[in-house]
Amino acid sequence: MTLGTDEEPSPAAVLPWAEGSGWRVIGDWTLAGMAPRLHQLRGELRSVSAAGGWDLSSLTALDSAGALLLVRSWGGVVPRELRAHARHRELLDALAAQGAPPAHRRQWSRIPGVTALGNWVLAGCSRVAEAVALLGQLCWEVARLVHEPRGFPLREWSATLYKAGFLALPITGLVGLLIGVVLSYLSALQLRLFGAEALIVNLVGLATARELGPLLAAILVAGRSGSAMTAELGVMRLTEELDALRVMGVSPFRRLVLPKVLALGLLMPLVAFWASMWSILGGMLIADLELGLGFRQFLAGLPDAIPVGTYWLSLWKSLVFGVVIGVVACFYGLRVAPNTASLGAETTRSVVVSITMVIVLDALFAVAFRDVGWHG
Amino acid sequence: MADTVIGLTGIVTRFGERVVHDGIDLAVRRGEVLALVGGSGSGKTTLLREMIGLLRPAAGRVTAFDRDLQALRGTELASLRRRWGVLFQHGALFSALSIADNVAFPLREARVFTASEVAHLVARKLAQVGLPDTAAELLPAALSGGMVKRAALARALALEPELLLLDEPTAGLDPVASEQFVRLIRALRGALGLTVVLVTHDLDTIRDLCDRVAVLADGRLAALGSLEEVTAVDHPFIREYFWGTRGARRVMG
Numbered sequence: 004m005t006l007g008t009d010e011e012p013s014p015a016a017v018l019p020w021a022e023g024s025g026w027r028v029i030g031d032w033t034l035a036g037m038a039p040r041l042h043q044l045r046g047e048l049r050s051v052s053a054a055g056g057w058d059l060s061s062l063t064a065l066d067s068a069g070a071l072l073l074v075r076s077w078g079g080v081v082p083r084e085l086r087a088h089a090r091h092r093e094l095l096d097a098l099a100a101q102g103a104p105p106a107h108r109r110q111w112s113r114i115p116g117v118t119a120l121g122n123w124v125l126a127g128c129s130r131v132a133e134a135v136a137l138l139g140q141l142c143w144e145v146a147r148l149v150h151e152p153r154g155f156p157l158r159e160w161s162a163t164l165y166k167a168g169f170l171a172l173p174i175t176g177l178v179g180l181l182i183g184v185v186l187s188y189l190s191a192l193q194l195r196l197f198g199a200e201a202l203i204v205n206l207v208g209l210a211t212a213r214e215l216g217p218l219l220a221a222i223l224v225a226g227r228s229g230s231a232m233t234a235e236l237g238v239m240r241l242t243e244e245l246d247a248l249r250v251m252g253v254s255p256f257r258r259l260v261l262p263k264v265l266a267l268g269l270l271m272p273l274v275a276f277w278a279s280m281w282s283i284l285g286g287m288l289i290a291d292l293e294l295g296l297g298f299r300q301f302l303a304g305l306p307d308a309i310p311v312g313t314y315w316l317s318l319w320k321s322l323v324f325g326v327v328i329g330v331v332a333c334f335y336g337l338r339v340a341p342n343t344a345s346l347g348a349e350t351t352r353s354v355v356v357s358i359t360m361v362i363v364l365d366a367l368f369a370v371a372f373r374d375v376g377w378h379g
Numbered sequence: 380m381a382d383t384v385i386g387l388t389g390i391v392t393r394f395g396e397r398v399v400h401d402g403i404d405l406a407v408r409r410g411e412v413l414a415l416v417g418g419s420g421s422g423k424t425t426l427l428r429e430m431i432g433l434l435r436p437a438a439g440r441v442t443a444f445d446r447d448l449q450a451l452r453g454t455e456l457a458s459l460r461r462r463w464g465v466l467f468q469h470g471a472l473f474s475a476l477s478i479a480d481n482v483a484f485p486l487r488e489a490r491v492f493t494a495s496e497v498a499h500l501v502a503r504k505l506a507q508v509g510l511p512d513t514a515a516e517l518l519p520a521a522l523s524g525g526m527v528k529r530a531a532l533a534r535a536l537a538l539e540p541e542l543l544l545l546d547e548p549t550a551g552l553d554p555v556a557s558e559q560f561v562r563l564i565r566a567l568r569g570a571l572g573l574t575v576v577l578v579t580h581d582l583d584t585i586r587d588l589c590d591r592v593a594v595l596a597d598g599r600l601a602a603l604g605s606l607e608e609v610t611a612v613d614h615p616f617i618r619e620y621f622w623g624t625r626g627a628r629r630v631m632g
Contacts, residue, residue: 034489034539035462041491066539068492071500090569097503104502104512241474341520344475 014040015069017047025056025084032062032069041072048076056084065091067098074098137260137334144254144261160262167228168270172277175223179278182215183207183285191293200294204304207286212309216279217271217317218365221324224267224274225357229332232263233353236336237346245337260337264329271325272318279317312375320368324361331357382409383445384542384574385430390439392425399425400436401598407542412568412575414585417595418616423578424468424546426595430576431465431544432456443542461489463542464535468550470527472519478505478530479515485537504533509559524551532560536567543567545577549584557581561588582621594620 015030015037030036037044059065059073074081074095081099085092112118148155190206236259239245245255283305290296335353339346385407392400399422407413407430415423428434429441432448441448443459451459472481482501486492492500505515508529519527528548535543543564549557561584567573579585585592585606592609594601596616602609610621 034491038489038491067500067503068539071496071503075496075499097506098499101499101503101506104498342474342518 015044017044017051020056020058025058026051027058027061028073029061029063031064032073033064033066034068036064037069037072044072048072051076055082057082057086059085059087059091062087062091065094067094070094070098133338134330134334137330137337140256141260141264141330144257147257148261154257156258156262159258160266163228163263163266164270166231167224167267168274171224171227171274174227175220175274175278176281178219178223179211179216179281180285182219183211183282183287184289185285186210186215186282187286187289188293191289195294200296201304203286203290203294203296204301205308207290208283208305208308209313211282211286212279213313213317214365214369215282217275217321217324218361219282220271220275220278220321221328221361222358223278224271224325225328225332225361226354228267229328229357230350230354232329232332233336233339233350234346236260236333237339237349240337240339241341241346255337260329260333263333264326267325267329268322269325271328272321275317275321275324276314316368316372316375320365323364323368327360327364328357331360383407384409384443385576386440386442386445387426387430388440388442390426390429390436390441392422392429392434393437398598400595403439403595403598403600405593405600405603407574407576409574410568410572411590412564412577412588414589414592415576415578415595416580416585416592416620418620421595422598423595427544427546427576427578431460431463461485461538462540463544464538464540466528466531466535466543466545466548468546470519470531472527472531472534474519477516477518478510478522481519481530482533482537485534489538500537501533504537505530507536508533508563509556525553525556528552529556529560532563540573542574542576545575545579547578547580549579549581557584560584564588 015032016028018027018029019025020027070091077099079099079102081092081095085095087095187203187207190203191200194200194203194206236245239255239259245259248255248258287298287301290301291298332353335349335356339349383406385405387403387405390400390403390405391398403426405426415426417423425434429436430443432441432443432451435449444462446455446459448456472478473484476484479498479501482504483497486497486500501515502512505512510526510529510533514522514526514530519530522530528551532545532548535545545564548564549560552560564573564575565588568575575588577584577589589606591604592606593603594609594612594614594617596614601614601616602612609617
C-alpha cells in the first residue's frame with residue numbers, strides 16, 4: 004500500500020534510549036508513515052518492555068493510529084516517565100482514558116433450535132396479522148370507493164395499467180408463442196405414434212387457455228411489475244414520502260396500494276388472454292409444419308376443444324392472480340425497513356412469495372373447478 | 380507550489396445549457412480553513428465534488444496534492460483518495476451497517492489494523508465527535524440528523540486525512556452541537572495540521588473557524604480573502620449576504 008507519496012515520511016521506529024533504561028520513539032507515527040511496516044512496528048513494540056522511560060519528543064508526527072499502537076503496547080496506560088509534546092501527550096491521554104472497548108459479545112442461546120423455532124413462529128404470526136390488517140384496510144378502501152367514487156386515483160390506476168399491462172405485452176406474447184411451439188412440437192411427436200394427430204388441437208388449446216396462459220402471464224407480471232412495485236413503495240418509505248402523503252391527508256393505501264391492486268386485477272385477465280392467443284398461434288404453426296394440420300382445420304377444431312367455460316375460468320383465475328400479486332407486492336413494499344439491505348431482501352421476498360402463491364392458487368383452482376369447462 | 384493542497388484553474392461546469400461555473404481559479408493552501416459561500420444553486424457542492432474528482436469539469440484543471448486529478452488512474456488515484464475525508468451533505472452513511480461498522484469501514488479497507496485495534500480506534504473516533512457508546516450499534520436510520528452528521532464526520536476522520544471536505548457540516552445542528560463541531564475542527568487542525576474546505580451557510584461557523592472565505596456568485600469567484608476583506612468587497616450578493624440584518628449582526632458581533 005502506498006500512502007502519502009509526494010513527501011516521503013520519515014520511517015517510524017523504536018530505538019533504545021541512550022540516557023536510561025528507556026525507549027526513544029522517532030519518525031512519523033501516522034497511518035501514512037507506519038503503513039509500509041506496521042507489522043514490524045507491532046513486533047518491535049511487543050519486544051520492548053513498557054516499563055522504563057519513553058521519549059517521544061523527537062516524533063515528527065503522531066496521529067491517533069500511531070498513538071493507538073503506542074498506548075496498546077503500554078497496556079492502555081501512559082507511562083509515568085514520558086517526554087512528549089503537549090499535544091501528543093493530550094492525544095495519548097485521551098486514548099488511554101478511552102480504554103479498549105469491551106469485545107462485542109454475541110448472545111448465544113442455550114437452546115438455539117427452540118429459540119429459532121419460536122422466533123420463526125412469532126415472526127410468521129405477526130406477518131400473517133400484518134397481512135390481514137392490509138387486506139382489511141384494502142376492503143375498507145374499496146368500500147369507501149363504492150361510497151365515494153370520485154376519490155379514486157384514476158391517473159395512478161391507468162399508469163399502472165400502462166406500465167404493468169401494455170408494456171408487458173411484447174414479452175408475454177413472445178414467451179407465450181415459444182411455449183406454444185414447444186408444447187405443440189413435443190406432443191406432435193407423441194400423437195403421431197398413436198395416429199391421433201387431430202387431438203393436437205385439444206391438447207394445445209386446452210393446456211394454453213386453461214393453464215399455461217394465466218400462469219405464464221402471472222409469473223411474468225409478478226417478476227416484472229410486482230418487484231417494481233415493492234421497490235417503489237420501499238424507496239418511498241425510505242425517503243419518508245409515505246409520511247409526506249399521510250400528513251397531507253392522503254392515505255397511501257388509497258393513493259398507492261388500491262390503484263395498483265385494482266389495475267393488476269383488471270390487466271391480468273387481459274394479459275393472460277393475450278399470452279394464450281400467442282401460444283395457440285405457436286401451436287398452430289407447428290401443427291401445420293409437423294403434422295400438416297392446416298390453420299383452417301385447427302381453428303375449426305378449437306371451439307369444440309375449448310368450451311367457453313374454460314375461458315371464463317381462466318379469466319377469473321387471472322383476476323385473482325393479479326390481485327394477489329398486487330397485494331403481496333404492496334405488503335412487502337410497506338414492510339421495507341429504512342436501509343438498503345432490507346429493500347433488496349423484501350423485493351426478493353415479494354417476487355418469491357407472489358409466484359409461489361400464484362402456483363399454489365392455480366393448483367387449488369385446478370382441483371376446485373375440475374368439473375367446470377369440459378364438454379360432456 | 381508546495382503549499383497548495385488543491386488547485387483549481389479555469390474551472391467551467393455546465394449542466395446541459397446551464398453554466399454553473401464560468402472560469403473559477405482557486406487555491407486551497409495547506410493548513411487553512413477555507414469556506415465556500417454562495418447562494419442556493421451557485422454550485423458550491425458541485426465545486427467541492429470537482430475538487431475530489433467525483434465530477435469532471437467541462438474545462439479547466441484540478442490538482443490535488445500537486446497531482447493532476449484528471450490524469451490519475453487506478454491505484455494512484457485510490458491512494459490519493461485516502462488522503463482526504465469527505466463529509467457529505469446528508470451524511471451518506473451506509474444504511475445497512477451500524478454506526479460502528481460505518482466508521483470501521485475505511486479502517487478495515489486499509490487492511491493494516493487488527494480487529495481489536497479497529498474497535499479501539501472506532502471508539503476513539505466516536506468519542507471524538509461526541510457520540511455516546513449507545514449509538515455505536517444502532518443503524519443510521521435510528522439516529523437524529525445531528526448524530527448522523529457526527530457519525531459521518533467520524534467516518535471521514537477515520538483514516539487521518541490531511542484534507543477534510545465538509546458539505547454543510549453545521550446545517551441542521553443545534554447551536555451547542557455547532558459550537559462543539561467548530562471546536563472539534565479547530566482542535567483537529569491544531570493536532571494534525573489539517574486543511575479544511577467547507578461549504579456552509581452558517582456565518583457563526585465562518586467567523587469562528589475560517590481563515591479565508593471564497594464567495595461564489597454568478598458562476599464566478601466574487602471575492603476571496605479573510606472575512607474582513609471579503610465583506611469589504613462591493614458586490615450585490617456580498618452586500619445582501621453579509622450585510623443583511625442577520626448577517627451584519629453576525630459579522631460585526
